[in-house]
Amino acid sequence: MSVLTLSQWQFAITSVYHFFFVPLTLGLSVLTAIMETIYVRSGQEVYKRMAKFWGTLFVINFAMGVVTGIVQEFQFGMNWSEYSRFVGDIFGAPLAIEALLAFFLESTFLGLWLFGWNKLSKGLHALTIWMVALGSNISALWILIANSFMQHPVGYTLEGGRAVMTDFGALIANPYVWTQFPHTVLSGFTTGAFFVAGISAYHLFRKNEEDLFRRSFNLAAVFGIISIFLVILVGHSQAQRMVQLQPMKMAAVEALWESENPASFSLFTVGDEKNLKDRFALRIPYLLSILAYNQPTGEVKGIRNLQAEYEQLYGPGYYVPSVFTAYWTFRIMVGAGFLMLALMALALWYVLKNKPLAGTRLAKWLPFAIALPYLANTTGWILTETGRQPWVVYGVMKTEQAFSPNLTPGMVLTTLILFTVVYGVLMAADIYLLAKYARKVPPEGEEPVFHEAYAE
Amino acid sequence: MNLNEVWFILIAVLYLGFFVLEGFDFGVGILLPFLGKKDEERRVIINTIGPHWDGNEVWLITAGGATFAAFPHWYATLFSGFYLPLFLILLALILRGVAFEFRSKDENPKWRAFWDWAIFGGSLIPALLFGVAFTNIMAGVPIDANMNYVGGFWNLLNPYALIGGLVSLLGFILHGAVFLSLKTDGEMMKRAQDAARKIWLPAMLVLVMFIIATYFFTDVLQQLGINPGPVPIGVFFTMLAAGYFVYTRRSGWAFVMTTLSILFATATIFLILYPRVMVSSLDPAYSLTIYNAASSPYTLRIMSIVALIFVPIVLAYQGWSYWVFRKRITQKQDLHY
Numbered sequence: 001m002s003v004l005t006l007s008q009w010q011f012a013i014t015s016v017y018h019f020f021f022v023p024l025t026l027g028l029s030v031l032t033a034i035m036e037t038i039y040v041r042s043g044q045e046v047y048k049r050m051a052k053f054w055g056t057l058f059v060i061n062f063a064m065g066v067v068t069g070i071v072q073e074f075q076f077g078m079n080w081s082e083y084s085r086f087v088g089d090i091f092g093a094p095l096a097i098e099a100l101l102a103f104f105l106e107s108t109f110l111g112l113w114l115f116g117w118n119k120l121s122k123g124l125h126a127l128t129i130w131m132v133a134l135g136s137n138i139s140a141l142w143i144l145i146a147n148s149f150m151q152h153p154v155g156y157t158l159e160g161g162r163a164v165m166t167d168f169g170a171l172i173a174n175p176y177v178w179t180q181f182p183h184t185v186l187s188g189f190t191t192g193a194f195f196v197a198g199i200s201a202y203h204l205f206r207k208n209e210e211d212l213f214r215r216s217f218n219l220a221a222v223f224g225i226i227s228i229f230l231v232i233l234v235g236h237s238q239a240q241r242m243v244q245l246q247p248m249k250m251a252a253v254e255a256l257w258e259s260e261n262p263a264s265f266s267l268f269t270v271g272d273e274k275n276l277k278d279r280f281a282l283r284i285p286y287l288l289s290i291l292a293y294n295q296p297t298g299e300v301k302g303i304r305n306l307q308a309e310y311e312q313l314y315g316p317g318y319y320v321p322s323v324f325t326a327y328w329t330f331r332i333m334v335g336a337g338f339l340m341l342a343l344m345a346l347a348l349w350y351v352l353k354n355k356p357l358a359g360t361r362l363a364k365w366l367p368f369a370i371a372l373p374y375l376a377n378t379t380g381w382i383l384t385e386t387g388r389q390p391w392v393v394y395g396v397m398k399t400e401q402a403f404s405p406n407l408t409p410g411m412v413l414t415t416l417i418l419f420t421v422v423y424g425v426l427m428a429a430d431i432y433l434l435a436k437y438a439r440k441v442p443p444e445g446e447e448p449v450f451h452e453a454y455a456e
Numbered sequence: 457m458n459l460n461e462v463w464f465i466l467i468a469v470l471y472l473g474f475f476v477l478e479g480f481d482f483g484v485g486i487l488l489p490f491l492g493k494k495d496e497e498r499r500v501i502i503n504t505i506g507p508h509w510d511g512n513e514v515w516l517i518t519a520g521g522a523t524f525a526a527f528p529h530w531y532a533t534l535f536s537g538f539y540l541p542l543f544l545i546l547l548a549l550i551l552r553g554v555a556f557e558f559r560s561k562d563e564n565p566k567w568r569a570f571w572d573w574a575i576f577g578g579s580l581i582p583a584l585l586f587g588v589a590f591t592n593i594m595a596g597v598p599i600d601a602n603m604n605y606v607g608g609f610w611n612l613l614n615p616y617a618l619i620g621g622l623v624s625l626l627g628f629i630l631h632g633a634v635f636l637s638l639k640t641d642g643e644m645m646k647r648a649q650d651a652a653r654k655i656w657l658p659a660m661l662v663l664v665m666f667i668i669a670t671y672f673f674t675d676v677l678q679q680l681g682i683n684p685g686p687v688p689i690g691v692f693f694t695m696l697a698a699g700y701f702v703y704t705r706r707s708g709w710a711f712v713m714t715t716l717s718i719l720f721a722t723a724t725i726f727l728i729l730y731p732r733v734m735v736s737s738l739d740p741a742y743s744l745t746i747y748n749a750a751s752s753p754y755t756l757r758i759m760s761i762v763a764l765i766f767v768p769i770v771l772a773y774q775g776w777s778y779w780v781f782r783k784r785i786t787q788k789q790d791l792h793y
Contacts (some may be wrong), residue, residue, distance in 0.1 A: 063557035067550040073520050077535025088528020089751045096521035097762055103514045104770045108777050111507030114792055119780050168758045404536035406604045415543045422547060426554055433561050
């Protein structure tokens with residue numbers, strides 16, 4: 001295998017792995033902060049115990065996100081040096097800002113939160129977890145500003161074979177950012193909500209600590225239904241934007257080989273990717289146009305037409321991403337999304353009716369539903385990144401031009417294998433600890449738990 | 457002063473912050489299996505850096521990000537060129553960071569022993585390799601006309617660079633031992649002070665070896681960027697002073713001296729480099745400088761504004777965090793880690 005292919009695999013594996021941990025950080029930090037705020041404002045001890053219980057799980061997850069994030073910061077230079085040279089003038093800035101604004105904030109204040117229970121006043125202590133939540137979400141903003149440049153480059157000009165920033169404001173105001181960022185952050189909130197609701201349901205099914213877990217469940221259900229509803233809403237406008245900005249990705253998602261007006265939505269397609277045609281297809285007429293433009297007519301471009309158009313524009317080459325990957329990741333993501341909406345609606349019904357969960361089917365199955373947001377998060381990113389191929393920066397630089405010329409396949413293969421092995425071991429340890437602490441019933445009353453370090 | 461110079465200095469400061477702060481974290485991590493005999497003692501040791509190690513590590517991440525933003529060619533050449541050593545550093549930092557969080561969350565002695573060794577190895581490897589890397593950057597490595605590193609992996613592990621690696625390794629262990637003696641009391645404090653006494657002489661010796669090697673076996677002095685003048689001598693004398701305070705068990709002053717040592721050493725490297733950021737051993741014309749490796753003036757201006765606003769804020773709250781946790785750690789407390 002070539003350095004290019006191996007580097008792509010390494011980037012894919014390390015990024016997908018990193019993003020197993022990030023969404024939960026985004027959501028659970030906010031939920032924990034809300035719990036502690038309620039404790040500070042109402043003085044009810046149970047909310048302090050909630051913050052500690054969920055905070056412990058948050059920290060186990062957070063550590064993994066942090067350490068795998070270092071790899072993300074460095075591997076552009078390591079494996080993609082030509083890319084780094086080409087776009088460094090633009091792409092480096094949001095990364096540096098992310099570190100300066102977000103990483104310092106979340107890591108320093110997490111230290112204060114963990115070790116500061118008896119050092120800081122109640123209010124100040126609650127503020128530290130809000131800072132962690134703020135830091136995590138600011139981090140998401142800046143890395144997505146960077147990623148959005150790869151999806152839809154703006155605010156730059158080409159000068160002496162490099163992309164040079166001309167408008168920092170345009171980089172931030174990139175329309176792609178303002179659908180991708182809310183979609184990602186809200187997905188994180190949804191992940192946090194399912195995590196809390198699922199584990200609470202596990203305990204409520206068994207009648208463990210019903211007060212603590214019922215309050216957690218109620219909070220997660222309300223937080224979750226709002227989040228997943230907004231994820232779907234934003235996802236819809238994101239797809240509409242994709243029709244405009246990345247028509248090839250949309251065509252691949254719909255396995256739409258030829259332009260159509262009105263365009264049909266694929267219910268089930270078995271495609272022949274080599275010849276860019278259907279083997280079998282079941283399509284709903286008009287629906288894609290309706291989804292794309294909120295009206296029954298409107299052209300959605302097809303893969304063959306776009307390929308011809310891009311050959312005119314960018315010269316000879318193959319401009320079609322993996323249709324199979326785009327088609328199925330999209331459907332898994334959307335399917336998981338609507339399933340989550342249904343589950344959260346059901347959970348909310350239990351909340352509003354104040355019905356007990358002990359022994360219910362919902363409480364039995366909800367812990368397994370924790371997998372759903374992870375499935376959607378992962379497939380969503382695979383779609384976003386593979387659907388952009390063959391470009392690393394859409395329409396500007398191809399992935400095959402981006403890798404580091406000084407590396408050998410042996411070097412990258414070595415690091416790829418070792419990363420995968422170490423990440424695998426760490427994943428096992430992480431899941432082991434999360435499962436252990438999630439099952440643990442928090443003891444009654446003021447307990448000497450792990451966060452009491454530095455007590456005087 | 458133009459913005460290219462500002463960013464050169466800022467990146468030097470970020471590495472300095474990283475070496476001073478994460479330096480003692482590394483030292484503490486390396487000393488962990490030797491000074492902590494019982495589990496409770498090990499927990500005390502880890503908890504001395506508990507609230508800080510993560511924030512300290514961000515100095516490195518920010519240095520990487522700042523290099524990318526201000527000098528993309530430096531970022532590209534350095535990280536692709538030093539691919540395998542950097543990979544080892546990353547792997548070490550990953551295992552170490554997770555280890556802090558995971559080790560005390562399970563009672564099984566094998567589980568804890570495994571993570572303790574991860575903390576040890578994960579601290580030792582970067583402490584060594586950062587010295588190796590910066591010695592190579594300063595002494596020069598084969599970089600071609602296209603700014604690509606064309607040497608192999610073993611090229612980086614030359615004897616001179618390895619001595620540089622030992623300097624940082626032993627220096628950080630000393631720095632960590634002194635830090636530990638400041639943050640603990642009783643028996644543990646005494647053990648840390650004894651460790652500092654033991655490590656000081658070897659640390660001093662490799663430093664002297666490194667200075668001799670620099671004068672007699674390399675052409676570093678023939679190709680100075682800026683003559684660092686008395687700054688390298690500062691490294692030597694602060695290390696000497698550190699030894700004095702270590703032997704008289706005055707840990708506060710010893711810590712000031714090891715910190716100054718790291719400051720002077722980092723300053724020396726960056727002075728020798730300036731205005732280059734990576735020295736080519738093939739042809740001086742191929743060296744990367746703060747001009748040919750830089751981002752556009754516009755990007756540098758934007759980044760300067762951001763840094764001007766946020767660096768002081770970061771320093772303020774990180775400083776506050778050290779103030780909050782200024783007390784010594786004892787076994788009588790409940791420990792998070």
